[in-house]
Amino acid sequence: MNQTLIQEILEVVEQAAIASAKLTGLGQKDEADAAAVEAMRLRMGKIEMKGKIVIGEGERDEAPMLYIGEEVGSGSGPGVDFAVDPCEGTNLCANNQRGSMAVLAASDTGGLFNAPDFYMNKLAAPPAAKGKVDIRNSATENLKILSDCLELSIDELTVVVMDRTRHKDLINEIRGCGAKVQPISDGDVQAAIACGFAGTGTHCLMGIGAAPEGVISAAAMRALGGHFQGQLVYDPAIAQTSEWADYTKEGNIKRLNEMGITDIDKIYEANELASGENVVFAGSGITDGLLFDGVKFERDCVRTSSLVISTLDSTARFTNTVHIKDGAKSISL
Numbered sequence: 001m002n003q004t005l006i007q008e009i010l011e012v013v014e015q016a017a018i019a020s021a022k023l024t025g026l027g028q029k030d031e032a033d034a035a036a037v038e039a040m041r042l043r044m045g046k047i048e049m050k051g052k053i054v055i056g057e058g059e060r061d062e063a064p065m066l067y068i069g070e071e072v073g074s075g076s077g078p079g080v081d082f083a084v085d086p087c088e089g090t091n092l093c094a095n096n097q098r099g100s101m102a103v104l105a106a107s108d109t110g111g112l113f114n115a116p117d118f119y120m121n122k123l124a125a126p127p128a129a130k131g132k133v134d135i136r137n138s139a140t141e142n143l144k145i146l147s148d149c150l151e152l153s154i155d156e157l158t159v160v161v162m163d164r165t166r167h168k169d170l171i172n173e174i175r176g177c178g179a180k181v182q183p184i185s186d187g188d189v190q191a192a193i194a195c196g197f198a199g200t201g202t203h204c205l206m207g208i209g210a211a212p213e214g215v216i217s218a219a220a221m222r223a224l225g226g227h228f229q230g231q232l233v234y235d236p237a238i239a240q241t242s243e244w245a246d247y248t249k250e251g252n253i254k255r256l257n258e259m260g261i262t263d264i265d266k267i268y269e270a271n272e273l274a275s276g277e278n279v280v281f282a283g284s285g286i287t288d289g290l291l292f293d294g295v296k297f298e299r300d301c302v303r304t305s306s307l308v309i310s311t312l313d314s315t316a317r318f319t320n321t322v323h324i325k326d327g328a329k330s331i332s333l
C-alpha cells in the first residue's frame with residue numbers, strides 16, 4: 001500500500017460511479033450495478049498489485065465478476081485485500097435519489113474481516129464519542145453519552161436509522177428521548193461516515209444493515225478516528241426481512257460455524273473489522289449525497305466528486321475530478 005496505489009484506487013471508484021450514473025433514474029438497478037461492477041473490475045485489472053476480493057458481489061457461482069476470492073490486478077506488486085460495493089444504493093441510483101455511491105475499502109493482505117452475507121447491528125459515532133458509546137447500551141444511554149461528548153442537548157442530535165420494520169421500537173425510543181430520527185431507505189455506508197465529520201448534521205448511526213457494508217464503514221471510521229461497532233445478526237425474527245423467510249435461527253448459526261465464526265455474538269470494533277496496518281476507504285458519488293456530489297455529465301467533460309480516507313498519512317481527501325472528453329472545446333471551472 002502506497003500513495004500511488006491510493007491514487008489508482010480513487011480512479012477505480014470514479015470509473016464505477018461514472019458507469020453507473022449513466023443509468024441514473026431509469027429504474028434499472030441491476031443494470032446500474034452490473035455497469036459499475038464491470039468498470040470497477042476493468043480499472044482494478046490495470047493496477048500493479050496482487051489484489052483479492054474478500055467482500056464482493058457474492059460467491060463465485062453467483063457473480064461473474066468481483067466475486068469473493070477473485071484475484072484482481074496485474075498479479076505482481078503489493079498484496080491488497082478489497083471489500084467492494086460498486087453501486088451502494090442501487091435503488092437510489094435507479095430512482096435518482098440522494099446517497100448512491102461507488103465504494104470500496106482496501107488493506108494489506110488479511111487486513112479486512114471477511115464478513116458473511118448476513119445482517120449486522122451497527123453503531124457509528126463521532127471521534128469525540130469513540131470508546132464511550134457502546135452497542136451494548138440502550139439507545140437512550142448512548143444518546144445521553146453522545147450528548148455529553150458533543151456538548152449538545154439531546155434534542156439537537158440527529159440519528160440515522162434504516163427505514164425498516166425491525167427498527168420501529170428503536171425509532172420510537174430515539175424520538176422518545178427527544179432526538180431527531182433521519183430514516184433512510186438505503187445507503188448506510190455514507191450515513192456512518194458522515195458521523196465522522198462535524199457539520200454534516202448526522203451525529204449517529206444506529207440499527208441493522210448489511211454486514212459486508214459494515215466492514216467498509218468500519219474501515220472509513222477507523223481511518224477517521226471515529227467510533228464504529230458491529231455485531232452479526234443471525235435470528236430471522238430480529239432481521240425481519242423477506243429474504244430470510246425460509247431461514248431459521250439454527251440454520252444461520254450452522255452457516256456461521258461453517259464459515260469459521262464460532263463466537264456468533266462477538267461485538268467487533270472498527271480495528272477488528274479493518275485490522276490491517278494500512279487501511280484506505282474510497283468513495284465516489286453516483287447521485288448527490290451528504291458527503292459529495294454525484295456524477296455530472298457535460299458536453300466536453302464528466303465531473304466526479306470523491307472522498308479518500310487513509311491511515312497511511314492520516315488524511316481525508318475530498319477530490320473533484322474533471323474527466324475531459326476527446327475533442328473537448330471548452331471546459332468550465
